[in-house]
Amino acid sequence: MAEPSPKTGAAVLLAGAFLSSAGFLMEYGALSGWFTFLSGWFAKLANILQFDAGPAAMGFGLGWLVSGMYPMRKWYLYAVAAGLLVSTTSFTATVFLPLDVYIVSALLLSLTWAVGPALLTSGVLAAIVVNRRASKHGVKPLPNPHEDRLDIVVLLGLYIPLLPIMTSQAFYLRYLLPAVVAWVFWHFFADRLTVYLLARRARGSIQLVAVEPPSPEETTLMNVVSRSYYPMAFGIGVTTTVSSILDLLNIQLFGGDPFAATAGAALASIVAIAAGALYVGPVLWLFEDLGIREFDRTKRVMKPPGIHSLADEMVEIYTFIFSPIGFTFAVADGDLLLAFVLLGLVFHLLLTISMTATYLYLRFSAKSHLHGVLTRLAGKGLINTRPPEWMGA
Incomplete structure (x- = not known):
């Protein structure tokens, strides 16, 4: 795949504008009787070009253009954030604006389901391309100048669809x-669980070695999003796994109608x-950021502390993607549209909660926990700061 570039983005943007314009001309021609024998077919195609294909191409082109301006400064993050904001804002606007006006409803639907997702998709694809190319050449993209603020923007984007229910108890009980x-x-x-787990491992021939200073994770967009994946994936993985096991025993854990079962x-x-x-989230993050390694003095092997393999399997991408899909399709009983609605509601709910909790932890707890864990381990004499080659067998 070619790298994102302003020229390619501009070309796709213009192509989208052309498709949308062609749709309007086709609709006008069909309504004017120019294509009498194809008027119905032309009208449907015209609607697709006007409000789906054309706007989607324009959104993708705009995102690709922006991403290509400074790809090594992660400008693709702007496209991702903008895509989310466009979709959620226009979706929420359908509650407050009159949808009986055709052009208003068509415009909002285009922004929600065409422009926004296309912008987001272009940013994600640009990120994949840029990071793969950077990894291939052994370089690292520079920080985005607003990366530490884009996480707030994305969080706001997730909460925007909840504006209509912010005066009800459902918002506070289900989300906040x-x-x-x-x-x-x-x-x-x-921090307490981390100290306990590391202290248990520092026995016999295993010794904890501080090989580098602790590095608290910053609350940038990529860090918050990547780390919020683990709690969300674990929650989904555990729930669907337990439900599947109980189903084998003819025990229905989530009964009722599809919405009740999904809830x-x-x-x-x-x-x-x-x-x-707690185990696959903050504890794992502390393991990664403490700068501590487990050194086996017998085998002369050093490795970073990690979580149990069973818990690690719970957050595998396969489980994260296919488990909720299988569950929602099962409770929807073959209704494809209902299954996608339920799937969207589940992902939005869990992503919002997981990302909010992750942001709060990284912002207000992580640094103090790193300091506290190291202090307690040092107080117990469990950390060695000498290089492994100086240690006795």
Whole structure:
């Protein structure tokens, strides 16, 4: 795939404008009776070109153009954030604006389902291309000048569709409260569990070695998004795995209509995010950021501390993608549209909660936890700061 470039983006943008214009001309021609024998077919094609294919191409071209201006400065993040904001804002606007006006409803639908997703897709594809090319040449993209603020923008984008229910209890009980509870739980127990696990490992021939200074993760967009994946994937993985096992025993964990069953699964996933994801989330992040390695003095092998393989399998991308798809399609009982609606609701709920809790933890808890864990381990005499080659067998 070619690297993102302003020229290619501009060409795709103009092509999208041409497609949309062609759609308007075709609609005008069909309504004017120019194509009487094809008027119905022309009208459908015209609508697709006007409000789907054309706007999608323009959105993708704009995102590719922006991403290509400074690809090594991660300008593709602007396209991703803009795509999310366009989709969520226009989707929310359908609640407040009159949809009986044809052009208004068509425009909002185009922004929600064509322009926004195309912008986001262009940013994601540009990120993949740029990072693969950078990795191939052994270089690292420079930080985006606004990367530490784009995480807030994305979080706001996730909460925008919730504006219509912000005056109801559902918003606080289903979105805000679970995120805060998850963060509070992590804040009080992540450092304690980390110290306990590392202290258990520092026995016999295993010794903990501080090989580098601790490096607290910054609250940039990429860091928050990448790390919020783990709690969300773990919550989904645990819930669907337990549900599958119980189904084999003819025990239906989530009953009722499709919406009730999906809500039950989402609630169970939220509980797993708050409690179980403590291990695959904050504890794993502390393992990565402490700068500590486990040194086996017998085998003369050093490795970073990690989580159990079973927990690691719970956050595999395969489980994350296919488990919720299989669950929602099962409860939808063959209704494809309903399955996609349920899938979207589940992902939005869990992503919003997971990303909010992750942001709060990285912003307000991670640095103090790193310092606290190192202080406690040093107080117990469990950390060695000497290089491995100086250690006795």
